[in-house]
Amino acid sequence: AGVLTTVHLQLPFRNTKCEQDRDNVTVKHMIGAFIPQCDEEGHYRPLQCHPSTGYCWCVNSTGQKIEGTNTPPGTKTPNCEAPDHPKTKCEQERDNVTVKHMIGAFIPQCDEEGHYRPLQCHPSTGYCWCVNSTGQKIEGTNTPPGTKTPNCEAPGKTVAL
Known part of the structure; x- marks a missing residue:
């Protein structure tokens, strides 16, 4: 009499992309490297933070950084569940210099x-000037320290500080 044997094949457990990315960095013991944060189901957490640098940012479901959500250390972390507006050019430039x-x-x-x-003023030099909506200096509005600042609402005029 023949014996019927059932063979159970175990398929390898498939980690999610987030878990694979996380494990890849962890296994290589890359000191200071960013380690992706995964939730209980293995998906990327919407808010990612780098403990070594203090930066935080939002990511989409594939782990790609969402432009304009990067925040420097010591500032408010982005709300990735209901993100604020993406950072403007001015905010990005300001944060870049500050960081x-x-x-x-x-x-x-x-x-x-x-x-x-x-109206933009440089505290270190004391100069002030007017800029347009893209942050470009408007010619003829530069004023040296100790003088009246330009009236950017009415170009060509000055105002006392």
């Missing part, structure tokens, strides 16, 4: 909506 701790460098001044303030 690099470039002593004496000009830091663009942005308004509450992230747009360039019409």
Whole structure:
């Protein structure tokens, strides 16, 4: 009499892309490398933070960084569940200079909506000038320290500080 034997084949457990990326860095013992954060189901957590640098950012479902969500250390982390508007050019330039701790460098001044303030002043040099909506200096508006600042609402005029 023949004996019927059932053979169970175990398929290899498939890790998600996030788990594979995380394990790849962990196995290589890459000190200081970013290790992706995965949730309980193995998917990328929407908020990713690099413990060595302090930067945080939002990612999509494939782990790709969402432009404009990068935040430097010591600042408010982005809300990746309901993200604020992506960072504007002004905010990106401001954050880039701030993070690099470039002593004496000009830091663009942005308004509450992230747009360039019409009047820009460099605290280290004392110079002030007007800019257009893209942050470009408007010729003829540069004023040296100790003088009246330009009135960017009415070019050609000055205002006392």
